[in-house]
Amino acid sequence: MTLPPPVDLGAPLPSPVPSAELVNRLAVRRSAPAQGLTAPGPDAAQMAEILTLAARSPDHGKMTPWRFVVMGPQSRAEIADRLRTMAVQKGLPSKAQAVLAKLVASPVCVLVVSTAAPGAKPVWEQELSAGAVCMNLEHAASAFGFASSWITDWYSYDVDALPLFGVTEGEKVAGFIHLGTPAEPLLERDRPDVAALTSTLP
Numbered sequence: 001m002t003l004p005p006p007v008d009l010g011a012p013l014p015s016p017v018p019s020a021e022l023v024n025r026l027a028v029r030r031s032a033p034a035q036g037l038t039a040p041g042p043d044a045a046q047m048a049e050i051l052t053l054a055a056r057s058p059d060h061g062k063m064t065p066w067r068f069v070v071m072g073p074q075s076r077a078e079i080a081d082r083l084r085t086m087a088v089q090k091g092l093p094s095k096a097q098a099v100l101a102k103l104v105a106s107p108v109c110v111l112v113v114s115t116a117a118p119g120a121k122p123v124w125e126q127e128l129s130a131g132a133v134c135m136n137l138e139h140a141a142s143a144f145g146f147a148s149s150w151i152t153d154w155y156s157y158d159v160d161a162l163p164l165f166g167v168t169e170g171e172k173v174a175g176f177i178h179l180g181t182p183a184e185p186l187l188e189r190d191r192p193d194v195a196a197l198t199s200t201l202p
């Protein structure tokens, strides 16, 4: 699927009209287990469109405090080999090696890197923007018919692991967003009691 040609992206938009299709899609939104994501994943053209949609995210001060690394299976397999060795050297629990199955399985993975730094807007707001990009990326992938899984795991926080992904000092992993086709139907999980989490002011 390719997107319809944009009418005029710079033109003022009227108020959005209700979309039952979008409501229904959001109502059943759920993640796929990353280790169960198989081919097909987005091809290069679809990936470019998905990233364009993901980048259309709130960004206070237009700082663009994030960047993408699109990772195919080969790079992730090579990095996972090195992470396996690292996990042993660091004496991490065996689970640290087991979770690498989630890193390598999907056909395509987008690493969203937060590049937030002190500047015109608070770092926290810049990091929130990176989170919004991750979520929009998942929604955009869904619009193209792909399932997704947002993964961090230990290597997202390990100073020795981060350089393997090209994450430099001062940057943070917002998420590894794995994209593909689920091997099994996606199960629902318990959802929060929204009313209990919501207070209302007049």
Ligand SMILES: Cc1cc2nc3c(=O)[nH]c(=O)nc-3n(C[C@H](O)[C@H](O)[C@H](O)COP(=O)(O)O)c2cc1C
Pocket: 029, 030, 031, 032, 149, 150, 151, 152, 153, 174, 175, 189
């Ligand atoms: C910032 C962030 C990091 C996450 N990291 C992991 C992870 O490392 N491993 C994992 O299994 N799930 C992780 N998740 C959770 C899943 O992506 C997923 O959201 C969760 O299982 C809830 O399911 P749902 O998306 O269907 O609501 C993370 C979610 C967020 C927002």
